[in-house]
Amino acid sequence: xxxxxxxxxxxxxxxxxxxxxxxxxxxxxxxxxxxxxxxxxxxxxxxxxxxxxxxxxxxxxxxxxxxxxxxxxxxxxxxxxxxxxxxxxxxxxxxxxxxxxxxxxxxxxxxxxxxxxxxxxxxxxxxxxxxxxxxxxxxxxxxxxxxxxxxxxxxxxxxxxxxxxxxxxxxxxxxxxxxxxxxxxxxxxxxxxxxxxxxxxxxxxxxxxxx
Numbered sequence: 001x002x003x004x005x006x007x008x009x010x011x012x013x014x015x016x017x018x019x020x021x022x023x024x025x026x027x028x029x030x031x032x033x034x035x036x037x038x039x040x041x042x043x044x045x046x047x048x049x050x051x052x053x054x055x056x057x058x059x060x061x062x063x064x065x066x067x068x069x070x071x072x073x074x075x076x077x078x079x080x081x082x083x084x085x086x087x088x089x090x091x092x093x094x095x096x097x098x099x100x101x102x103x104x105x106x107x108x109x110x111x112x113x114x115x116x117x118x119x120x121x122x123x124x125x126x127x128x129x130x131x132x133x134x135x136x137x138x139x140x141x142x143x144x145x146x147x148x149x150x151x152x153x154x155x156x157x158x159x160x161x162x163x164x165x166x167x168x169x170x171x172x173x174x175x176x177x178x179x180x181x182x183x184x185x186x187x188x189x190x191x192x193x194x195x196x197x198x199x200x201x202x203x204x205x206x207x208x209x210x211x
Contacts, residue, residue: 001117004047005036006064007080009056012103014049016080019107026114042068047075048118052097054081054088062091068134069096070165076117094196096163099123139181146191153187155181160196 003020005028007013013031020026030045032038034058042050042064049067052061065077078099092100098117101110113123149157156167159169166180172178181208184196193199 001049001114002045002047003027003046003114004029004038004042004050005031006033006042006050006056006061007053008033008055009053012053016110017086020114022100024109026111033057034062035061038064039067040099042075043071046072049075049114050075051078051114054079054083054092055200062088062095065092065097070167073165073168076120078117078123079115092109093163094160096165096168148190149187153183153190153193156183157187158200160184160199 005016005020005027006017010033014108017031019029020028024036027103029047030041033056035058037050038050038056051209052065054061056064061077061079061081065079068075068077073096076098077096078101079088079097079100081088082103089100099113099122101113101123116123142203146154146157148167155173156169157170164172165178169175170177170180174187175183188194188196188199191199
């Protein structure tokens with residue numbers, strides 16, 4: 001497994017790298033301390049998994065995750081943070097992250113999470129993510145704006161809520177990426193929203209109780 005580590009604190013970054021390098025099946029292919037470095041170096045090294053710090057000096061891990069996944073959906077991201085923040089967890093899900101892990105996680109659990117994500121599975125089925133979805137449902141109970149969307153716009157919105165990038169949505173629906181962007185712009189306009197994350201929140205609410 002090829003792993004890339006992003007954290008602005010060198011002592012934390014080195015600790016994660018040392019932990020990973022102790023495992024025979026994990027290879028560290030790069031590291032970065034800023035969002036700008038991460039974008040350039042991740043693209044060049046093509047890792048399987050990126051361990052991404054939530055807060056960076058020139059941006060945040062959520063935006064970098066979204067950009068990385070948009071460019072290469074085969075790269076899986078785990079967001080690392082010291083904060084149990086509902087909004088951040090929700091943003092991580094919608095950015096296409098495969099996991100959201102608090103930095104207090106035990107070393108062996110982090111390694112297990114890396115292996116799970118590298119295998120193409122999500123580690124978001126946790127009490128943290130469940131709590132976010134429940135909050136979203138309560139915040140938007142009774143919202144009828146989704147009824148204004150066309151069938152195709154509803155399809156696009158559902159895939160946004162699953163964390164897919166425009167490129168992935170295009171592949172799923174056999175549409176050009178530019179066409180997907182047009183649908184996203186249209187549905188945001190109809191919903192009176194500015195960001196795709198806000199729109200996806202409405203879709204999550206509309207799905208009903210957790211199973």
